[in-house]
Amino acid sequence: MRIGLLGTGPWARMVHAPALAAHGGLDFVGVWGRRADAAKELADRHGTRPYDDVDALFADVDAVAVALPPDVQAPLAERAARAGCHLLLDKPLALTVEQGRALVDATRATGVASVVFFTTRFRPETAEWIARQADEGGWFTARAEWLGAVFTGDSPFAASPWRREKGALWDVGPHALSVLLPVLGDVSRIAAAAHGPGDTVHLVLEHEGGTTSTATLSLTAPPAAAGATVELRGAAGVTRLPETAEGAAEALARAADALLAAAASGSPDPCDAAFALRVTEILAASQSLLDGTAQGVLDTP
Known part of the structure; x- marks a missing residue:
């Protein structure tokens, strides 16, 4: 090609x-x-x-x-x-x-x-974990934390204008959603959205079928606190997204x-453009809720 x-x-x-x-x-x-x-x-x-x-x-x-x-x-x-x-x-x-x-x-x-x-979604350990949890089902709730130090550490992306303007919701929010959606199902409503320190955002999401999840997203975390975690709790117990050193x-x-x-x-x-569009719709609804311009109800795709 x-x-x-x-x-x-x-x-x-x-x-x-x-x-x-x-x-x-x-x-x-x-x-x-x-x-x-x-x-x-x-x-x-x-x-x-x-x-x-x-x-x-x-x-x-x-x-x-x-x-x-x-x-x-x-x-x-x-x-x-x-x-x-x-x-x-x-x-x-x-x-x-x-x-x-x-x-x-x-x-x-x-x-x-x-x-x-x-x-x-394209790293073997994490891709396999996502597929296994989607097959397992029966999840009660989930917690995602995607904390970057782009603006507080030595990052080549610190000067990125769009990241400065849109913040963690739009930069690392897609990563968190790309893990949560295939496991828990589509988001039907953003139940809550709140600002934290810096550009930090906290979301409470309702998924189709009744499962809920929370997401904490930041590009302004202290470097020592940066990292990504996804934890699922349900009938099968507790499981966490595995770490990977692959580049x-x-x-x-x-x-x-x-x-x-x-x-x-x-x-x-x-992970085609249609899936990414749904992620964009969820981000836009979350942004509207944060801005106080709309409720976090999502249309069915």
Whole structure:
């Protein structure tokens, strides 16, 4: 599969470009970025071609991987889908439900495959744990804590404008939801949403079938307190999301494997754009509740 990369920021440099260049099933055709000099530097580093014209890149590839801010990702990915390109996307899918729906509509209209890189879903230990807990069922309640130190530690993403504006809800919230939803089912209502210190957000979620969960999300945790935990309690007892030392590039390679499989089979991946749209709808409803502009009731997808 011929694939191009959209984006030249830290995530593209640290994860996407190395993973695409090393993948045996991909031909890394080129890089497009909003800064031509950065695109050239990244392309040169990996022995591929820089593109000044994003539509020219779309014409030369079968798929694109996107490492751009979500408000930039969504319209460009929609254009790529309408050009017939399969999509390897990042989370969140978009910063508005409308942008997310337009992107999903484009994938459905053209039949292109899509995979959204929810990192935890593409690491073997955590992916297997999620599948086992979904099969087990009978869960009474769950607790998710996704605490980052992006703004309090030495992170390459500390200067990210969209993270500064949207905070933990939109950055690490998708990770927490990507674990909770396949195990507990869809969210029917955000029962409560409250601000904590810094950009911290606390959510109480009601899932279809009556299970409840809580999520604590932050990018401003003290570095010593950072980390991710998901705990489930139910008829089978107590279980926690396993830790993994695997890097993000290896997980992205598995997401690329999933895209290759979805494109070949025509069957949607569980982490496709439609799933990511539902995550976006939950985030938007949570944001409205936090802002006091709406209740946290969600429409059925």
